[in-house]
Amino acid sequence: MCGTPVPHPGRGRPPVYCSRSCQARAYRRRKRPLPSPDPPGPPDAAPAPGPVGTRARRRLGIAEAVWRIAARQGLEAASMRAVAAEAGVSLRVVQYHFDSKHALLVDALRLLHEENERLARERIRYDMTDPRGLLRALLEEFLPLDDQRAFALRVFAAYYARSLTDPELAAVFLSAEQPLERLVADIIAAGGAPGAAAPGLDHRHEADMLVAGATGLGVDVLHGRRSLAEVRAVLDYHVDRVFRAGTASRPGGG
Template sequence: MCPVPKLVDHEARRRDVAHAVWRVVRREGLDGASVRAVAVEAGLSTGSMRHYFDGQADLQRTAMEELTARVGARLAGLDPSGRPPEVARRIVAELLPLDDERQAEAEAWFAFVARARTDEAFRELANRSYEGLRALVRQIVALAQGVDLEMTPDAEPPEVDEVEVERLFALLDGLVLHAVQRPGLVPAETLLAVVDRHLKGLIDGG
């Protein structure tokens, strides 16, 4: 009856393998993310991965959850100080694939979202992210129109024009989609120019 020796950090291992899933998904699509392919990418054997994942569903779901957690952590780490319109611009810029790392995340993310349409296992997480992003965009619209979120309670969503929320939300998703669809052909300056133009109209109009 020995005290349990912990040889490897399971959580860290699961995270590493999740990153391997992202790379495979980006390169070959979610269909190509077979257990064998991910094992090769992660430098493991298929049998070895079974000690950390219950199966392919657990593997892919974990990779998707890790992705949302990563994006969420980056958003939570943003500097909330400054005039409201400047904060709004900062958050928007964080949502765009302005560098390679976020481009890779966006490409993998859309693969998961695409599958969520026909696979229940991914749907709930996709819907939660969708609602979370919509709430964030609602705050961005409020910020752009000069509302200071520090003054309003977190529980209550700010009162804003829902048409403008959907307009900005769709614009952002469309920009990311275009960057994903044509990697390297949508420069960062274009993305920023478009959102700056949009935010300008939002500020002037509100």
């Protein structure tokens, strides 16, 4: 085994090893797994780390499965196993990318925010020279004007319902930062520079009311309680109250 000559005994089976230490080394060598250029793993094995882009796409695919379940059945139905089945991957793959169900739900919410922001930026022309038109376009993002926005609104409603009984999720979902309210307040403040905004307004209070109102009106449209035309009329009324009518160009057709 090691190349050392082994004397042949007078009788019996000839020895294979020259010593006990040589025999021990051979045993350890047999127990060591053989190297393989591409060892196959079990079907549910966690994937090997890959390029960042591949990992991000897989995480987004799993998050999208959470969104679909939440929109159809609510977050209570979004178990790790149900998400894996919806995403078409094994449970081990979901557990590899997300440490826990809480981490999965939180990251899926963050990814939904990022996706909605990306789409909104594509739809809205950010023009602070027309603060009224910008504010009106931003508020319409809360309405189910197409399948994508209706879907997102259903998912957010599912998260809101779950946050009422899940303090950990509520801490994330009900963030104290309120970026949308701050943006709306900034738009109203910018409108005051050229004298377009009505005098005596508290920008932050107006922003809180507009964001909360637009969100609630969007849910009313989902429920069929109000029509889009009715909701747009309500938004126009409140935006006109904030900005003096006629001082900024109104957006085209509603």
